[in-house]
Amino acid sequence: MLSLQHISKYYQTGGNKTFVLNDLSLDIDQGEFVSIMGPSGSGKSTLLNIIGMLDEPTSGYHYFMDQPVHQLKEKQRSALYKQYIGFVFQAYHLIDELTVLENIETPLIYQNIKGAERKALVADMLDRFNIVGKKDLFPAQLSGGQQQLVGIARALIGKPKLLLADEPTGNLNSKQGEEIMELFKKINKEDGVTIIQVTHSEKNAEYGSRIINLLDGRIESTTTL
């Protein structure tokens, strides 16, 4: 479903180029659960953002759902993104002015889905994540774990084929983290959603089916579990 070929990304600092990603190639199939690991500054977030089309590589080829992303226009790219990709952040990034329900609903609005259908989808999601009782609360009234739960619900509401998570458990305690990982596993298994997560925790990484180790913008090793 996803293929990166010879992807490089560098920043011009002073006279010389600092490579964040260096000639990196990677293929990911439908239904995989990939964990990306590596030391701080090794380019994990950058890689994830490129996969999620929030960022662009300096050079290289990027195919997603058989489409050459590197050749697409902004508009087509965001259409592709809207349809297939969900994002989960370390800092949750919920919209403070919106309630839990409205936060989850927002992606559907941008996909121009009708009100009644939206209501049904959101109700399902709330149900599934066991947060029906919290639906009218604002993010500031939730714990970190609950906020991340909402963040994941929001990422999944549009039925994405690919879920990207950048240190989703980074701000959570280990018990909360475990719950989130269990959830990911379940989503991956039951719904067939492809998941790519960045994590610093060996334990969390092992929930995945493949672990990719990054070092200085290159893939140092790949472990298939």
Next chain:
Amino acid sequence: MLKNYIKTAWRNLWKGRVFNIMNIIGLSVAVACCIMLFLTVYYEFSYDKFHANLDKIHQFYFTKNGAEKVEKATSMPAPLTPAVKAEYQDIKYITRMSNGGTVVRYGDKQLEESIHFVDPDFLKMFTFPVVKGNTDAPLKDLNDVVLTEFAATAIFGKTDPIGKSVELNYSGEPKTFVVSAVVKDFPPNSSIGFDVLLRFENTPTYQANMKSWDHHDHSVFVQLNDNVEPAAFESRLQNFVKKTFKTTIADMKRDGARPDAQGNVYTLNLLPFADNHFDTELVGLEGNSVSKIYVLALLAIGIFILVIACINFVNLSVARAFTRAREVGVRKTLGAGKWQLLTQFWVETLLVCLFALVLGIIMANFALPGFKATFRSQVSMSMLLQPIQLVVIIGLFVLITIIAGLYPALLMMRYKTVMVLKGSVNTVKPGKVRNILLVTQFSLSTLLIVCTLITWQQINYFKNKPLGYSKDEVVSIPVGNSVNGARALELFRNQLNGQPGVVAISGAYDNMGNGKDGSTRTSIIGFTYKGHDVRTNIQGVSYDYAKTMGIQMIDGRDFSREFATDSNAIVVNEKMAAQLGRKNVVGTYVAMDEKHPQLVVGVMKNFHFRSLRTEIEPLTLVLSGYEMNYIFVKVRPQNLSQTFNMIEQKWKQTFPNAEFQGSWINENTERQYKAEQRLSTIFISGAIIAIIISCIGLLAISFMIMVQRTKEIGIRKVLGANIAGLVLLLSRDFLKLVLLAAVIAFPIAWWLMNQWLQSFVYRIDIQWWIFALAAFIAVFIAFITVSFQSIKAALANPVRSLRSE
């Protein structure tokens, strides 16, 4: 979707309510001002537009290119109209017009109405449609009378007026006329206003006037044929002028007239009737002309205020936008398209603007009565509901929301999503655009401050300049129509003689300044003296005029009862004496009309008998031949108000039926500068509102910046900075901008006010300290506004501000 937008917009607005309330207050004040100002401007520009043939109607005026000045006059001789009409094919319609008042009697009802004497073409040229009666030729017969609906109802009530006879008395003897038609009432923005129309042939001295080309006493309007160019017609008219006014032209050439570009000294010209309302140069036009400067000043100030409020809006939205960059980033990751985000921000702006609009309309409603009184405006809120106004309001509204809402939104969209989510967008950027906008705001405000100061100075100068006569201790009383002036003066003189406090009493044909009766009279005569043209203002006076008015004689004496021959004597001012051209004019004879040479008995020092807008002109005082319209009483400077009351009492005793309209002459002279006073009020109100709105913006922005700089302030305090230093540090950037704004405003203000001052013969020089003062005021107000926030920030506990990061 929209519901969702509105819901989020509302929550966002509520979250930033401090700013939004400031925003809304500023905007709604601006909206209220703009509604009133723009409606007034629209009203003034809509004058006479209801005439279907407006573009083709012109008024005749003569231009005399004299040796010293160019004189323009709209008065025409009666035979001119038939002569021109017979000679020129260019003319479609032509009408003479002369105004007067009449007593209308119908049955036992008697009313005062205003009357226009016109030719039958009048109703074909001007759009005063007939609603009842003879529509084809309403003024066919000499005894036809046409009434407006208003006048018809006043006279006839519910009875049908057509065919009824009414008795009009406008010349001393009543005549009977038959109502032939009723015309629709004209709108208030009509220069031509009348109750009654009569044929021009009914003017009291028509027969005599038709024989004379020298008696100029009415206006003439023409409507040209569709294909005729006014300029071409003007030049063709020159043939007629040269032929008809041979002697006038010869006399002018003898006196050194300066021909115009075409070599003519005396021309007949066309004033487009469309320009009538804004022409303040020609005298004797229909209606009350207003200077375009005042209307444009209103428009400019309206635009200034709107611009300043919009700048606030943009600046505040931009400032808030920085705090909302993360939200935009998140929404983008949730799949929001560019237009969806822009719409969201636009809806927020729309809501704020809508609040402001509604609030502004409410404010305007409350402020309107005061506004109308101050600016002599005729507008009403219902004018807002006309299609043009609605379109303009909606258009302006949408435009403003787009500019003010879209710019900050676009700014936010420019950020890279990744950066925003990482929290690495620098939110402390001062922003070039913001600074430019702030400078614009304060430039406009400073400009208005300078204008205010200079108009003030000029008005004060008017008030305080010695006029060459005593204005503070003289009461001027208009005699009114119910008593004969000369008789009244004599009676009143006897009444006041020997009263304590009264120094002298006299009377005159014309008032000094504008009295409470509101009328002014001008009498100018021209004659040939020793082979050259002399023109002088004539003032009919009674004995003791110079004494009463405190006018200094520099040669000879004032009129005196001891000389019986003084009834045929004159007293002149220096200007007139200079025109007579000799060293000692006292004792010489001047023949103002050929048969009776008059002896010059005295020369007065020049004094300002007209407003300070004009030079002092030649003036001649005569004892006889003029009605005494005003009585002047000079009093002792002690107990002024007591003496004034005494005079009023005596007047009421002496003339129980005549209203007492007396006033001090200094009040009358101040009334001459009402137009300037009004302009100054416009500037002051404009300046105050502009500054208030600018300061609201400054306050909000400084607040925003203080919040952003909390950490820096905390660190500086820990490092030992003192409060005063911090306040200065925080305010300095703003003050620099305000100062820059002032400097930018100066040349513009100087140029503008210099233009304005050129219209006065007696005027102040613009002084540098005016600018210094204006800059000081602007900086001072800005400093107070900013330091409000900076002091608060500087006083805050550093530990807390550091922890808040």
